[in-house]
Amino acid sequence: MLDKCWAKLSLLLTFVSFVLLIVGLSSPVWLSRNGHYEGIWIYCYYLIHTQGDIKCLVLDKLADFSVTGNWLKAVRALMILSVIATFVSTVCHILYIVARRRSVGLKLLHTAIILASLSAILCVSGLIIYATRVRIDILKEDYVIGWSFILCAVGGGVMAGVILPLLVEIKNCRLLASYETIT
DSSP states (O other): OOOOOOHHHHHHHHHHHHHHHHHHHHHHHHHEEETTEEESEEEEEGGGGTTEEEEEEEEGGGHHHHHOHHHHHHHHHHHHHHHHHHHHHHHHHHHHOOOOOOOHHHHHHHHHHHHHHHHHHHHHHHHHHHHHHHHHHHHGGSSSHHHHHHHHHHHHHHHHOOOOHHHHHHHHHHHHHHOOOOO
């Protein structure tokens, strides 16, 4: 029952991080202010004179996007790569849990640690670029960081936290492997 329990905890955390990153990446509330919100894909605002209808614009189609959009493209790429690394790490966790051979399992654990680290670094890098550019360009207009940005930040933090249970699992595997079997 408690076999590979640290890996199972780590799998749960990885899955939570994956969901947080997907929701945060796809939702349009990275920034918000009264009647306006913006993600890394679209910008939306409420039309007050039309009883609260919402109008959204795709950021790539705005006239000045080709000039100012390179940093946003970098944020998108870093966040997408973070999601991919998280997904592959999830697959490595699942394969480790069902693996029967210890040597294959340890390789999968090492791969999962590398991918979790990579995912956290990519996510934090994207968030730092976004936050610094937004602070320079936009926050003068009373925008505040939205819940989508916060979900991605928590997802990246959880991915960084995945590493600790994986290290404990590796330690447990090595301890179990050091015992000789009596036949």
